[in-house]
Amino acid sequence: MAQRTTGARIYLTLIGLLLALAGAVFSWLMWRSFSRASRIDSWPQVPCAILESAVESRRDDPDWGDDMPQGFRFRVRYSYDFEEKNHESDRYRLRGSSWSSSEAGARELVERYPAGSVAECRVSPDDPALAVLEGESRAPGYSLWFPLLFFVGGIGVVIGAWRR
Incomplete structure (x- = not known):
């Protein structure tokens, strides 16, 4: 096996460090998202009264036509009591x-949370003015292994570049 030149080692080190850095950044972002979802799941649940529930539409392109909305989303407003x-x-x-190009998802949420109904919402104990009807997905935590592969692989490339 031929000896690597110093230039080749430096090149491989830079590639490895870039891979490791990308893996570390994406791992941190995914962990942060998973952690936030876990924190929201621990917030206390209280009854909330749905005051408004509707499908909101928008048009981004004025040339699209007046009768064709381009995006839809669920719009809701509710009240709740927390700490009196x-x-x-x-x-x-x-x-x-x-926002979605399909109206069906927003319509489904309007049917699940109709105006005048009562639902459960989660309230932040640190900031009671912050409440959500549904928590966030924990999927990033279950997929954390993927960016960690890039981190470990990048470190492996650096070590391999300098090994004799």
């Missing part, structure tokens, strides 16, 4: 409702 104070929130999830 009344609060209102408009958050379906912590990050809000996402």
Whole structure:
């Protein structure tokens, strides 16, 4: 086996460090998302009264046509009592409702949370003005192994570059 030149070793080290850095950054982001979802699941649940529930539409492109919306999302407003104070929130999830090109998903949520009904919402004990109807997905925590492969692989490339 031929001896590697110093230039080749430095090149492999840089590639390995870039792989490891990308893996570390994505692992941290996914862990942070998983941790936030776990924290929300521990918030106390209280009854909340749904005041408004509707499908909101938007048009991004004015040339699209007046009768064709381009995006839909679920819009909600509800009130709840926490620590003997009344609060209102408009958050379906912590990050809000996402826009979709399909109206069906938003319609389904309007049917699940109709105006005038009572649902359970989770309230942040640190900031009672913050409440959500549904928690976040824990999927990033279950997929954490994937970016960790890049981290470990990148470290392996660096070690391999300098091994005799």
